Amino acid sequence: MLYPINEIFQTIQGEGVFTGLPAIFVRLQGCPVGCPWCDTRHTWVVDPARQVPISQVLDCSNESDGWSPMSGAQVLASFAELGYRAKHVVITGGEPCLYDLNELSETLHQAGYQLQIETSGTSEILTHPATWVTVSPKIGMAGGLTVLPSALARANEIKHPVAMMRHVEELDDLLSGAQLREDVVIALQPISQKPRATELAMAVCIERNWRLSIQTHKYLEID
Numbered sequence: 001m002l003y004p005i006n007e008i009f010q011t012i013q014g015e016g017v018f019t020g021l022p023a024i025f026v027r028l029q030g031c032p033v034g035c036p037w038c039d040t041r042h043t044w045v046v047d048p049a050r051q052v053p054i055s056q057v058l059d060c061s062n063e064s065d066g067w068s069p070m071s072g073a074q075v076l077a078s079f080a081e082l083g084y085r086a087k088h089v090v091i092t093g094g095e096p097c098l099y100d101l102n103e104l105s106e107t108l109h110q111a112g113y114q115l116q117i118e119t120s121g122t123s124e125i126l127t128h129p130a131t132w133v134t135v136s137p138k139i140g141m142a143g144g145l146t147v148l149p150s151a152l153a154r155a156n157e158i159k160h161p162v163a164m165m166r167h168v169e170e171l172d173d174l175l176s177g178a179q180l181r182e183d184v185v186i187a188l189q190p191i192s193q194k195p196r197a198t199e200l201a202m203a204v205c206i207e208r209n210w211r212l213s214i215q216t217h218k219y220l221e222i223d
C-alpha cells in the first residue's frame with residue numbers, strides 16, 4: 001500500500017487531548033470535504049502532475065501541494081532519517097481516512113509508536129484497534145459529505161469546531177442517537193481563535209462538562 005504523503009514534520013501537538021506532546025505529523029494529500037476555514041487547502045487535490053521525490057515531502061520549509069507515494073515502512077524509515085525523537089505520531093491531512101490506514105498504522109504501532117488519526121469522520125476509518133481516533137465532525141460543508149455513524153462509534157475523541165451556537169446545536173443533532181464509546185472525550189474548539197467563539201466554547205464546556213480544545217500552535221505561531 002502506498003500513501004500520498006504531503007509532508008512529515010516534528011512539532012508539538014497543539015490541540016485536543018494530546019496538547020503539548022511532542023509529535024511527528026504525517027500529512028496525507030487529498031480531501032473532498034471543503035471546509036470554508038480550511039488552513040490546509042493545498043492538500044485537497046491529489047494531482048498526478050504534482051508528484052514529487054520523497055526528499056521534498058521531508059523538507060518542510062515550504063507549504064506545497066506536492067506529494068510522494070510512500071509505504072508504511074518508508075514513512076517509518078523517514079523518522080530515523082530525520083532524527084525525530086517523538087514517540088507520538090499524528091496521521092492527518094487532508095482527509096487521511098480516504099485511505100486504508102491498516103498497513104501504515106500496523107507498521108507504526110509495531111515499531112512502538114503511539115498513533116493518533118485526525119479525521120472529519122466522512123470516510124470509513126480503517127486502522128489498527130489501538131489507534132487513538134480524533135473525529136472532528138464536519139457538518140454541512142461544501143463537499144456535501146455526511147459524518148458516518150461508524151466514525152462516531154470508533155472515535156476516542158470528538159473535537160468539534162465552533163464559532164456560534166448553531167454549531168453546538170449541529171453537534172447535538174449529530175450525537176443524538178449516535179452510538180458512542182462510553183469513555184469518548186467530547187471537546188469544543190473555537191474556530192480561528194475568535195474571542196466570541198472562545199467565550200461560547202468555554203461557557204458550553206463548563207455547562208456540559210465537556211473539554212475545551214484550544215489551538216495552542218496558532219497562538220505560538222508554529223505548524
Ligand code: SF4
Binds near residue numbers: 032093094
Ligand atoms: S476536513 Fe480538514 S483538510 Fe479537509 S477541508 Fe476540512 S479542514 Fe480542510
